[in-house]
Amino acid sequence: MSPHSVTQxxxxxxxxxxxxxxxxxMDFYTDDATLVLRPGLSVCGKAQIRRAFDAIDLYFHGCLQVRQAAMExxxxGDTALVLARTLVAGETEEGPQVQARKATYVFRREADGQWRCAVDNSYGSDLLDGAPTGSRTRGMTA
Structure with missing residues (x-):
């Protein structure tokens, strides 16, 4: 059985x-996508997501490595929920970091037939433990 086009x-x-x-x-994301940066902080739209990746890259000193250990x-229809075991590794001010996260991603199949990420949440349901209910920041803060 070939891999699902979303996993690809x-x-x-x-x-x-x-x-x-x-x-x-940025072609991986829908125009109105949301990227969770950490519990309580997310950004929306490709322009903010692009800036967020620069900040993430800086935080990990240019050595961020991400991979999926498992995906379901x-x-x-035109919506897909992905449950994943995401491995995040990199170098920060505190030294080498390695995290295993239970991520959730939401994809939409767009008019061109491509699956694009609408919600990129590498923290999964751990968000429930890290931020007060209803808190959501739409812009990045320094």
């Missing part, structure tokens, strides 16, 4: 992130 898109996005190719990465795709 995620694997390609991981390759682009790992190679620090953030401009082509649940598809309904």
């Amino acid at each position: 898109a995620i694997e390609q996005a991981d390759r682009l992130i790992n190679a620090r190719q953030f401009d082509p990465l 795709v649940l598809e309904a």
